[in-house]
Amino acid sequence: MNDENRKQTWLIATPVIALLLWTVVYPNVSVIAGSFENGLEHWREFASSPSDREALTTSIVISFASVVAALAIGVPLAFLLGRFEFPGRKVLRAVAALPAALPPLVGVIAFLFLYGESGVVTRSVQHVFSMPEAPWRLSGVPAIIFVHAYTMYVYVFLFVSAGLERFDSTLDEAASGLGASGWMRLRRVTLPLLMPAIAGSALLVFMNALGSFSAPYVFGGGIRVLSTQILVSKLNGALGLAYVETTVLAISAIAGLLLFRWLDRKRKYTLSAKSSRQRRQIKSRGLQTLTAIGAVVVVILLVLPHLMVVLVSFARDGAWTTQVLPPEYTLDNYRRLFSEAELWKPIVNSVSMALVATAANVVICFLAAYLIVLRRFSGRKLLELLVALPWAIPATAIALGLAATFNRNDIASLRVLLVGTFWILPLAYFIRDIPLVASAVESSLKQMDPSLEDAARGLGASWLLTMWRVIIPAAKPGLVAGALLAAVTAVGEFVASVVLFTHANRPISMEILAQLRALAFGTAAAYSVLLILLVLAMTFAARGFEERIA
Amino acid sequence: MIKAPQAAALTLRNIGKRFGDYVAVDDVSLTVAPGELVALIGASGSGKTTTLRIVAGYESPDSGSILLGDADITRLPPQKRGFGMVFQHYALFPQMPVVENVAFGLEARGVGKTERLAKAREVLASVGLEGRADRAVQNLSGGEQQRVALARALVIEPKALLLDEPLSNLDPTLRQTTREDLRAQLHSAGVPALFVTHDQEDAFAVADRIALLKQGKLLQTGTPEELYNCPLSRDVASFIGRAVIVPAQVTESAAVLRVGEQSILFQATHAPGAQPPRGQSAIVLRPHSLRIAENGAKGLSGKISERRFTGSLVMYRVRLGDGAVVEVESKNHSYHENDSVMLVPGEKAVAVIDG
Known part of the structure; x- marks a missing residue:
């Protein structure tokens, strides 16, 4: 690298690293420092509180159980769809990733409408078997794991499917040529090669489950988990205790991260061979019927939550009490969303806050990815760590960190008053989406021949012209995909919002919760449908763009 | 242009x-x-x-x-x-x-x-x-x-x-x-x-x-x-072209390659500007530095260990009496593996380098 390059690298890297240290690291330091503000007193309080101990255990139990459940659904489904041909395969493949298209809180609400005590499925079962009361109650640990399994198996399914697609089928043929039975091939060849995909997705499920807020918040009943316990402590004014709980939650997440990394430590190979594998036709008539029926059932289960939310969005508020299905339908819910200022406000809030956050993500994450992929400098490892860090910290912890840091104006300690203003939520969304956008841009830039930048510079182009004509076009697919993903998560964000929102800047998710509390199911569902439509529109826009550049 | x-x-x-x-x-x-x-x-x-x-x-x-x-x-x-x-x-x-x-x-x-x-x-x-x-x-x-x-x-x-x-x-x-x-x-x-x-x-x-x-x-x-x-050194000689480097006795403009009782005399050259080596030194044998004598002339005797057809020429690897193997290209296609041959200097001078 020449001298001018080195100077310029630091010129860009210094502000980016400083910004990340300030917004990503500093709040966590504030939280940890806060937990020790009275010496060890808050920690003693935490250790002697039965409810906190219960919350920690429950959080960890739920996380591991969610991993097991997601693997139990995701892996077989990926094998079934990837390796076998049967009637209904295409439909099943098309809807298999559907749960991922539900914003977190919306998924939980759909489950409430379906399987809750007064849910459609619950009531139907009750009616059919003429039971005096609901056959089950959707609450507690099993309910949370049930919801997690439904929303999170998608990660496992997608990772393992991608692994299977890149799996070199000649390896399988070689193994069978050497006399290995089907079971031995699976155990000794296929599964070990899929381990990276399995471990990677299991880690993702673990982190999501540990930080999960909406399912425990809505279905928890008497159950305590760390993420909800943090909010309770904060609302009770026990900030010191909230800091301890946040620290413990973050440490658990990082411990989980290290544990899964360790489990996957032997990975030294990559699957890259592209092979066109023939799917095996299921031949037995009986088995064919069985899988077809199974496929239909699974498809219905997967589509049902979406349908339910749409259905309820047309139900008149307050009319649905003890009937199986809502008795009265109306367009009023939607009309009110767009005509009543109080109901329209959250939509404007969410969209504008998501736009601000995404714009910041695009700029900062592009610069960070550019530095990480194309520049060699001594701060690179630090930058990589900073960019990945928000991923390892549960959203509740991020939010509490921001609440602890940006709660007053004090320039000497680098504090700015943002809590209670418009800016605090976009900041939280921005931080949460850094890893997502940065890794999307990084993967695009990694596909670029690094000598393109040298070539442009050598032909006399200034740094700006090189950026504009060479680097940004190369980064574009990742920038667009990352920006859309960030916008999608920000517009439906719930977990950080619930800690930081005020009435003036309440996002859609908080309004959905408020409507649920007021038993205005129709309005809550109409908001949810709107969110789903926003997500779908953005996803289609992304896909359309991908096709245009491909 | x-x-x-x-x-x-x-x-x-x-x-x-x-x-x-x-x-x-x-x-x-x-x-x-x-x-x-x-x-x-x-x-x-x-x-x-x-x-x-x-x-x-x-x-x-x-x-x-x-x-x-x-x-x-x-x-x-x-x-x-x-x-x-x-x-x-x-x-x-x-x-x-x-x-x-x-x-x-x-x-x-x-x-x-x-x-x-x-x-x-x-x-x-x-x-x-x-x-x-x-x-x-x-x-x-x-x-x-x-x-x-x-x-x-x-x-x-x-x-x-x-x-x-x-x-x-x-x-x-x-x-x-x-x-x-x-x-x-x-x-x-x-x-x-x-x-x-x-x-x-x-x-x-x-x-x-x-x-x-x-x-x-x-x-x-x-x-x-x-x-x-005219390579300056052993490294240059072995990187550029095919070369076998053998020790030889060197004078101003000649080099003697001795194998047992037999010896042959080469014209010698060296890189311009370099100090010409003297005495016990080394020479660079290219495939054209030696040729196979057709008529029983005096030279170094050897046995063909490998024959490789390259089109217009044939490349012979010849094992000399002391076990050293040299490469000789020839227009004559008629020799075969294990044939005994006599090698004499080619027309061009060989390069001398420091032993």
Whole structure:
């Protein structure tokens, strides 16, 4: 690298690293420092509180159980769809990733409408078997794991499917040529090669489950988990205790991260061979019927939550009490969303806050990815760590960190008053989406021949012209995909919002919760449908763009 | 073709570069005259690409300087040097069609769109790609991509041309014709041209002079003939061409190769300017340095251990009485493995190097 390059690298890297240290690291330091503000007193309080101990255990139990459940659904489904041909395969493949298209809180609400005590499925079962009361109650640990399994198996399914697609089928043929039975091939060849995909997705499920807020918040009943316990402590004014709980939650997440990394430590190979594998036709008539029926059932289960939310969005508020299905339908819910200022406000809030956050993500994450992929400098490892860090910290912890840091104006300690203003939520969304956008841009830039930048510079182009004509076009697919993903998560964000929102800047998710509390199911569902439509529109826009550049 | 108005020589003066403890370039000095083609050759890791990148401005040397004419350009960033560079994998911008790739250097110089595209088309025509101007670069063959990269470097009327392995991605048949084209195009640009290659056939075919690097050090600079016929050292002799190096007794202009009781006398030569070795030294045997005596003349007896047909010639490996194996090429196809033969000196002088 020449001298001018080195100077310029630091010129860009210094502000980016400083910004990340300030917004990503500093709040966590504030939280940890806060937990020790009275010496060890808050920690003693935490250790002697039965409810906190219960919350920690429950959080960890739920996380591991969610991993097991997601693997139990995701892996077989990926094998079934990837390796076998049967009637209904295409439909099943098309809807298999559907749960991922539900914003977190919306998924939980759909489950409430379906399987809750007064849910459609619950009531139907009750009616059919003429039971005096609901056959089950959707609450507690099993309910949370049930919801997690439904929303999170998608990660496992997608990772393992991608692994299977890149799996070199000649390896399988070689193994069978050497006399290995089907079971031995699976155990000794296929599964070990899929381990990276399995471990990677299991880690993702673990982190999501540990930080999960909406399912425990809505279905928890008497159950305590760390993420909800943090909010309770904060609302009770026990900030010191909230800091301890946040620290413990973050440490658990990082411990989980290290544990899964360790489990996957032997990975030294990559699957890259592209092979066109023939799917095996299921031949037995009986088995064919069985899988077809199974496929239909699974498809219905997967589509049902979406349908339910749409259905309820047309139900008149307050009319649905003890009937199986809502008795009265109306367009009023939607009309009110767009005509009543109080109901329209959250939509404007969410969209504008998501736009601000995404714009910041695009700029900062592009610069960070550019530095990480194309520049060699001594701060690179630090930058990589900073960019990945928000991923390892549960959203509740991020939010509490921001609440602890940006709660007053004090320039000497680098504090700015943002809590209670418009800016605090976009900041939280921005931080949460850094890893997502940065890794999307990084993967695009990694596909670029690094000598393109040298070539442009050598032909006399200034740094700006090189950026504009060479680097940004190369980064574009990742920038667009990352920006859309960030916008999608920000517009439906719930977990950080619930800690930081005020009435003036309440996002859609908080309004959905408020409507649920007021038993205005129709309005809550109409908001949810709107969110789903926003997500779908953005996803289609992304896909359309991908096709245009491909 | 585009001519540089006042072409100046490119000079590398005592260039040194380390990466941590690793010495990549060690005190390299070299001058390339306007219109001259110099090949930097060496094995991988010899520092040839690093040297080229220092000349281009992508790396800063730890010591030494780069001069263009009399101007010291060592600290000048690449975008201000005005050199044309052809990268190993061409580094064509994938999102721009061919003509925009070629015009990019003019765009960077603020040339208006109509003018720069017209000029780019002109240069494309000069490398025989007029029909490809609006194609996507991905849809070109390897040879065409190479020519686009060259056109892109030529269009800016570069003060020097730098090429990193310009032929290494081409298939062997294409390589032959491309070498000739490349040589003609570089010569007609009339500026110093420095190109890196690990392939000595490329270097022989294209370059006016060759600079051989090993472990960052410049071993020898000279015409292909000088390096082949008069290597300065064992390293040069064994890198350039096929060579067997054997000990010999050396005088002013002759060398005696002795095997047991038998001996033969060679005419000897050595690298110009070097101190001629005397006494017990070594000589470089090329495949034409020895020939198989047809009529029982006196020489070194040996036995053919391997016979390899190469077309017009046959390459014989002959094991001498002391076990040493030499290579001898011959027009005579009639010898076979295990035949006993007598070897006598060829017509050309052999090079003498330090034993």
